[in-house]
Amino acid sequence: MSIRYKFFWAFSVVVALACGLAFYGIRGISTTGDLVVRLYDGPLMGINHARSAHASLNEARLILQRSLSEGAPKETLAKYEKILADIAEDLTIVRERVKNENVTVALQRAESQLLDWADAGLKILKPPSGGLTMVPAPFSIQQKSDDAVSALDDLVEMVAAYGFDYRIQAESTVAAARTTMLALAIGTALIGLALAVAFAVSMSRPIFAAMRVAERVAAGNLTDRIEVRRHDELGRLLKSLLAMQGSLKVRADQDHALMVSKEQLARMLAALSATNEAIMKSKTRIQLFELVCQAASKGSEFTSTTIAMVKPDNDFLDIVASAGPTAETTRNIKLSINEVHPEGRGLSGTAFRTRQACISNDYLADRRGSAFHALARSDGARSGAAFPLFSSDQVTGAMLFISAELDAFTPEVVELLRRLTDNVSFALTNFDRADEKTRADERIEYLATHDSLTGLPNREMFNQLLHFTIEASQRFGRRFALLFIDLDRFKVINDSLGHEAGDALLIEIGNRLRGSLRSSDVVARLGGDEFVLILGDILEIKDVENVAHKLLSTLSRSMQLCGHECHVTASIGIAMFPADGSDIQTLTKNADMAMYLAKEDGKNAFRFFSEKVKTQSIERLMLETALRHAIERNQFTLHYQPKVVLATGLITGVEALLRWAHPDLGMLAPMQFIPLAEENGLIVPIGRWVLTEACTQNMAWQRQGVPPVSMAVNLSPRQFFDEDLLQYIDDALAESGMPATQLQLEVTESMVMRDVPRAVKLLDAIQSRGIRLAIDDFGTGYSSMSLMKQFPIDTIKIDRSFVRDLPIDSEDQAIAQAIISMGKALGMTVIAEGVETAEQETFLRDHACDEVQGFLFSKPVPPGQMADLFGLAPTVSPSLQPEPFATDKMPAERLMLTATAT
Ligand code: C2E
Numbered sequence: 001m002s003i004r005y006k007f008f009w010a011f012s013v014v015v016a017l018a019c020g021l022a023f024y025g026i027r028g029i030s031t032t033g034d035l036v037v038r039l040y041d042g043p044l045m046g047i048n049h050a051r052s053a054h055a056s057l058n059e060a061r062l063i064l065q066r067s068l069s070e071g072a073p074k075e076t077l078a079k080y081e082k083i084l085a086d087i088a089e090d091l092t093i094v095r096e097r098v099k100n101e102n103v104t105v106a107l108q109r110a111e112s113q114l115l116d117w118a119d120a121g122l123k124i125l126k127p128p129s130g131g132l133t134m135v136p137a138p139f140s141i142q143q144k145s146d147d148a149v150s151a152l153d154d155l156v157e158m159v160a161a162y163g164f165d166y167r168i169q170a171e172s173t174v175a176a177a178r179t180t181m182l183a184l185a186i187g188t189a190l191i192g193l194a195l196a197v198a199f200a201v202s203m204s205r206p207i208f209a210a211m212r213v214a215e216r217v218a219a220g221n222l223t224d225r226i227e228v229r230r231h232d233e234l235g236r237l238l239k240s241l242l243a244m245q246g247s248l249k250v251r252a253d254q255d256h257a258l259m260v261s262k263e264q265l266a267r268m269l270a271a272l273s274a275t276n277e278a279i280m281k282s283k284t285r286i287q288l289f290e291l292v293c294q295a296a297s298k299g300s301e302f303t304s305t306t307i308a309m310v311k312p313d314n315d316f317l318d319i320v321a322s323a324g325p326t327a328e329t330t331r332n333i334k335l336s337i338n339e340v341h342p343e344g345r346g347l348s349g350t351a352f353r354t355r356q357a358c359i360s361n362d363y364l365a366d367r368r369g370s371a372f373h374a375l376a377r378s379d380g381a382r383s384g385a386a387f388p389l390f391s392s393d394q395v396t397g398a399m400l401f402i403s404a405e406l407d408a409f410t411p412e413v414v415e416l417l418r419r420l421t422d423n424v425s426f427a428l429t430n431f432d433r434a435d436e437k438t439r440a441d442e443r444i445e446y447l448a449t450h451d452s453l454t455g456l457p458n459r460e461m462f463n464q465l466l467h468f469t470i471e472a473s474q475r476f477g478r479r480f481a482l483l484f485i486d487l488d489r490f491k492v493i494n495d496s497l498g499h500e501a502g503d504a505l506l507i508e509i510g511n512r513l514r515g516s517l518r519s520s521d522v523v524a525r526l527g528g529d530e531f532v533l534i535l536g537d538i539l540e541i542k543d544v545e546n547v548a549h550k551l552l553s554t555l556s557r558s559m560q561l562c563g564h565e566c567h568v569t570a571s572i573g574i575a576m577f578p579a580d581g582s583d584i585q586t587l588t589k590n591a592d593m594a595m596y597l598a599k600e601d602g603k604n605a606f607r608f609f610s611e612k613v614k615t616q617s618i619e620r621l622m623l624e625t626a627l628r629h630a631i632e633r634n635q636f637t638l639h640y641q642p643k644v645v646l647a648t649g650l651i652t653g654v655e656a657l658l659r660w661a662h663p664d665l666g667m668l669a670p671m672q673f674i675p676l677a678e679e680n681g682l683i684v685p686i687g688r689w690v691l692t693e694a695c696t697q698n699m700a701w702q703r704q705g706v707p708p709v710s711m712a713v714n715l716s717p718r719q720f721f722d723e724d725l726l727q728y729i730d731d732a733l734a735e736s737g738m739p740a741t742q743l744q745l746e747v748t749e750s751m752v753m754r755d756v757p758r759a760v761k762l763l764d765a766i767q768s769r770g771i772r773l774a775i776d777d778f779g780t781g782y783s784s785m786s787l788m789k790q791f792p793i794d795t796i797k798i799d800r801s802f803v804r805d806l807p808i809d810s811e812d813q814a815i816a817q818a819i820i821s822m823g824k825a826l827g828m829t830v831i832a833e834g835v836e837t838a839e840q841e842t843f844l845r846d847h848a849c850d851e852v853q854g855f856l857f858s859k860p861v862p863p864g865q866m867a868d869l870f871g872l873a874p875t876v877s878p879s880l881q882p883e884p885f886a887t888d889k890m891p892a893e894r895l896m897l898t899a900t901a902t
């Protein structure tokens, strides 16, 4: 019940009691008053009226006595009657007021006495209801008065006695009323007190209970609870307090949980920072894995922290590190990345495949890890989380955290672990980058020290190796050989078959060299077609010779290059340590010199360094220096060799052949300086001079009366690929005034084959000017007749080497024959070079060769002698110097001068 109502009820009860008491008290008081009233109204008034009646009677007696003596005047009688009426009235009042039997008897007696008395003197009138009626009549007062008085005295006494009793009765009634009032007041007070106590108790108990609850709450005790049965406000207050306690408990529990989780997070943060430190400290991946696992398990409450990395071509992960109380068991588990295997369907496998964190906060209830449930039970694992590890955006492994607690992986923990694993991934990526950089550095180092084409050490590396070899050989008193190898005619292959074939050739040569030597020997490529070898621990020179022979034969073995069978030879120069030099520069320079001389000696040979070699090399160097000044010093001259038509014996043209009048060495043949000029680029200005000079000479002859002849000029590869070639051909023709049709340019197969489209374009441009084109030294290159068809060639010159052994050598016969017939078939003019004998001439004539050129008819001769051949006075072009070069004149009958058929 509500306190309001309780209070109301208690108040009502108290008020009711008070009211009852008051009522009772008032009633008691009124009874007392009533008694008093009644006493005064009744007995006391009766007494008074009885006394008054008595007094009136005495007064009446006196009056009667006097009237009797005086004769009862009328007034006295009236007065007497009035007194009697008063007495009667008093007695009536007494009768009304005093209800007492004795009094009634006394009253009746008094009345009767009075009646008697009145009868005696007075007329007594009886009232209808009885009683006294004053009747004025004469009576005998004497006789009757005493009885009346005595009756009235009695009456007075009776009434007084009655009044006295009545008073006692009234007083006792008042006293009883007062006692009752007091008892009621005390009772009411006691009830009020009891109610107040009950109310106070009823109020104070819940208040104390509330106080206790509040004190408990204040003291932090949120668990003890009290039972509340009350339903009033205090009950509700208590319930509210308890509810508050409950919510405070929930809050406290939450706070506790939060604190616990904060603590856990703090530990995790510590672990995170420890792992960061581990990551910073780690120098290797293994160190990283170990340190990270240790740091993560030390800071946290995980039973194990494990890192498993993917293995190449393997479904199972490699457990690279594990830490924590159950690490030993974890180390031995099998984890897979393939869900085909039960071990691949767990947290790690899932994280690996999905590339996302895989969390299980109730591990044993999670079907994913069923393969590991038995182990989890024995290890006490209750929750787990696996995170993928990345390395350069590739998943390379997984990090697995196991906890003995359920729901250990709250979102905050997961977030921290994700950051932790992100850091590990970052470190792995850094390791990758570092590896990549190391590889790149190694590659750079490798590229810096190795030849990218053959994979052999390059010049720099070779110098280092040579340096070490020199030091070691000096220390142990050993000898070693340094071999410089240069391929012969590599340029021809490169030019004719292209760079691709050239590269393939160099690779093959590198392999052959490497394959021919001991692994302790050094093989390096210095660039181009230059290879260099170090043959260590040489006891005998003979051993070096044997190796050189072996190398020459190995290198000369045929090989297939771009579908062509090729034969390559090499020239080798050898310098011995310490005899030919004890330092890098001297040794390499001397081996190089020896190699050049081996080349000059005819190639496909080796040569040891010697003082003679040195001298020759110095000469070569001097030659190069002199060559640079040859044009400006007018040391060049042209010799001309006629070409004779076999059918007619007529000279149809001449070939201009360069000679160098060296001031010290005398007249030098082209092969003594043209390769050098080709090598250093001087051939371009020299060739330009030749072209202009030849055209000028031809026009000089013509001015002397010689019929126009074809002037053949040789082009070198460098010239052929010179951008300005067409320009200076045009210049030469314009300068000399020679018609283009009289000019024939000789190119070789290798030149045109090197870049066929370009060659076709260039040759077309040359031909379009009316200039004729011849393929020189045909048969020595790598072209085919079918390819020749593409070029606007009108003449082929069979190389001297196929003519030399004609007609004896059957192979040469076959080749010469084939070239002639193919040339003819293509509508070309076929010229044979180097015809020295009549037999050769006969063979060629018999096989329908068109023209011949050779010593049989004339050696190349200076222009003056050529004039003889033309049958002119010996005049030369103004720029030409007198010819000291010996020329055998051919029999005049074999030569006939004729005009060139253009
Ligand atoms: P080539 O163009 O094939 O010239 C023919 C060479 O054969 C000439 O040698 C000539 O003297 C020689 N010869 C001609 N008939 C006979 C013979 O019956 N027997 C022998 N044993 N040799 C004969 P030479 O003058 O020494 O020229 C050699 C090569 O030098 C030329 O071969 C040509 O390729 C090159 N050459 C000559 N002059 C020039 C030039 O002005 N410019 C360029 N680029 N090369 C030139």
Ligand code: MG
Binding pocket: 655, 714, 746, 776
């Ligand atoms: Mg020629």
Ligand code: MG
Binding pocket: 776, 777, 797, 799, 800, 833
């Ligand atoms: Mg030739």
